[in-house]
Amino acid sequence: AQTVTQSQPEMSVQEAETVTLSCTYDTSENNYYLFWYKQPPSRQMILVIRQEAYKQQNATENRFSVNFQKAAKSFSLKISDSQLGDTAMYFCAFMKLKGPNSGYALNFGKGTSLLVTP
Amino acid sequence: ETGVTQTPRHLVMGMTNKKSLKCEQHLGHNAMYWYKQSAKKPLELMFVYNFKEQTENNSVPSRFSPECPNSSHLFLHLHTLQPEDSALYLCASSQEIWGPRSTDTQYFGPGTRLTVL
Numbered sequence: 001a002q003t004v005t006q007s008q009p010e011m012s013v014q015e016a017e018t019v020t021l022s023c024t025y026d027t028s029e030n031n032y033y034l035f036w037y038k039q040p041p042s043r044q045m046i047l048v049i050r051q052e053a054y055k056q057q058n059a060t061e062n063r064f065s066v067n068f069q070k071a072a073k074s075f076s077l078k079i080s081d082s083q084l085g086d087t088a089m090y091f092c093a094f095m096k097l098k099g100p101n102s103g104y105a106l107n108f109g110k111g112t113s114l115l116v117t118p
Numbered sequence: 119e120t121g122v123t124q125t126p127r128h129l130v131m132g133m134t135n136k137k138s139l140k141c142e143q144h145l146g147h148n149a150m151y152w153y154k155q156s157a158k159k160p161l162e163l164m165f166v167y168n169f170k171e172q173t174e175n176n177s178v179p180s181r182f183s184p185e186c187p188n189s190s191h192l193f194l195h196l197h198t199l200q201p202e203d204s205a206l207y208l209c210a211s212s213q214e215i216w217g218p219r220s221t222d223t224q225y226f227g228p229g230t231r232l233t234v235l
Contacts (some may be wrong), residue, residue: 044206044227045226047225091161095222106161107160109160110158110160
């Protein structure tokens with residue numbers, strides 16, 4: 001079974017600053033995908049960024065980027081120029097590659113609550 | 119976000135009631151999922167449907183009964199629930215793409231906040 005660990009239950013950052021959320025995972029798989037999801041107080045879970053394990057290049061999406069260290073099984077999320085709207089729970093998730101005609105199951109961490117302050 | 123909708127958004131029920139949660143996806147996806155989100159716990163996968171066929175049942179008690187009549191709709195029928203079943207129930211959908219390096223993103227609905235008295 002895959003486990004995902006987010007060691008920071010809560011974090012805060014000032015507006016316009018940079019913050020890094022950590023995530024580690026445990027798996028024996030070689031091919032898999034990693035995701036960061038954001039869940040604002042409105043409760044809609046939104047994809048922030050994803051990374052394919054076979055890609056060495058770190059994924060980036062505007063102000064969001066990851067530091068993917070496959071050997072260390074680490075997948076941290078960096079948010080640059082933090083905005084008030086970034087306040088949310090952030091979940092790291094793991095998905096292993098599965099066969100045809102089977103769904104793709106996500107394994108989630110417990111989440112990090114990020115507060116962006118003015 | 120209107121790609122995945124869930125109704126009702128809030129539900130309060132007694133332990134002897136029977137109710138159903140509904141999920142509808144408008145993204146043309148072929149896989150749908152039910153997750154349970156409890157306080158202080160990671161999201162827990164409950165069921166996976168792929169092409170209307172159930173492919174995973176994650177040791178969920180029989181008081182939860184899923185139904186997937188077509189690729190766009192997913193139901194979760196509830197009966198004889200316990201107070202510890204109170205949680206946020208999230209539906210998600212994805213487009214399964216099979217291949218050696220296929221990738222797939224799950225899109226979530228807003229959830230149904232369930233309270234069992």
